[in-house]
Amino acid sequence: MEFVGTIEKIEKRIYAALMIMLIVVLLAAILDLITLVFQALVTVSPAVVDTHEMIVLLGGFLLVLIGVELLDTIKVYFHENAIHVEIVVLLAIIAVARKVILIDPTTVSAFEYGFELMSIGVIVVGLSAGYFLIKKAGITIGPGLAEKKE
Incomplete structure (x- = not known):
């Protein structure tokens, strides 16, 4: 039984490491999304966002949403197993x-x-x-x- 307990502790540490790495990736994705929004609205076309820019922006938003949901899934597993x-x-x-x-x-x-x-x-x-x-x-x-x- 001690062996199983050790494995569970290692598993929890792996999930914690995954959560930390995912947070870093999400922060980078949000910074990238902020840059994309700024470029689309201010520098490229101040008044209108063209179709290609809109597709890229929506893709960025959905990528961040996927990351947040994945983080939530890992967090729930971390707490509730x-x-x-x-x-x-x-x-x-x-x-x-x-x-x-x-x-x-x-x-x-x-x-x-x-x-x-x-x-x-x-x-x-x-x-x-x-x-x-x-x-x-x-x-x-x-x-x-x-x-x-x-």
Whole structure:
């Protein structure tokens, strides 16, 4: 049993290190986003943000949102030792939405673009169905347990 306790302590330290590194990455992403917003609104086109700039800005916002949600997931696991599956699925949906926003149809052929959109559509339907079922069942999964919220 002492061995398992040692492993759990190491696991907690790994999660703490991941949280610290993710905070550093999020701070860098926010600084980058601030720079992008400043450039888009002040230096490049003071009155109007063009389509390409808007796509880049929205991608930056969603990237920070994904990072914050990931940090929240790690924080919850760190405190409760349980994974909230609905948060992970929601994070995946946000990541797919970011991909859809950042798609540039001018860089690929029409066939590749259509195939990519159909593939993303299948992923979105699967994730949405999974999220619906998880929310309906109210399931949280942790190590060695599966509990249903009442």
